Amino acid sequence: MSDVSALASPLGVFEPISRLVAASPVFPSVLGAFESTPFPDGVTHYAVGGTLVGLGVAIVYLATAITAGNSTFLETTLSYVSDLPRFNQAKYVASRDWRVVLALSTVAGAGLYTFLLGSAWTTDVGLWRLAIGGFLVGVGTRVGKGCTMGHGVCGLGSGSRVSVVNVAVFVGVATVTALAVAAAGVSP
Structure with a gap:
């Protein structure tokens, strides 16, 4: 049984999904990013x-x-x-x-x-990547009408539904992006 199946098995309802994911050539390498110590x-x-x-x-x-x-x-x-x-x-x-x-x-x-x-x-991240990332974050804060501090700290703290949606979007996009970059084997 793969690590993905072992993770999903206790939840039962995800068993068919975990088998599909474990059989995929892409998902185990993506989910392998979670195997390292996060902190x-x-x-x-x-x-x-x-x-x-x-x-x-x-x-x-x-x-x-x-x-x-x-x-x-x-x-x-x-x-x-x-x-x-x-x-x-x-x-x-x-x-x-x-x-x-x-x-x-x-x-x-x-x-x-x-x-x-x-x-x-x-950081070991290259300056050009930091610059591109900073630019994209800047564009995102204008499009999302706020930043992680405004929506994530203040907005969630005050119960704003708009902030809940914004936080869900930027955390979701960040997670998918980080997993895709890790799966592609990109290093800093």
């Missing part, structure tokens, strides 16, 4: 970071009643230097100061992490 360095730093993000978002919301998403940061900061009506909407001008502080605190947090732990977080 080889533990989860503590993720839990601490998530708690701090949640606390920061809660403070901003309680103080201003505004969702503290990062995707609006560009529009709000462009209102400092642009005369275009698009960037000088009242909602952007009114929130630009605290959004700059929010963005700078994100960078400062990374600096504090580096200072306290003695080494910067690095």
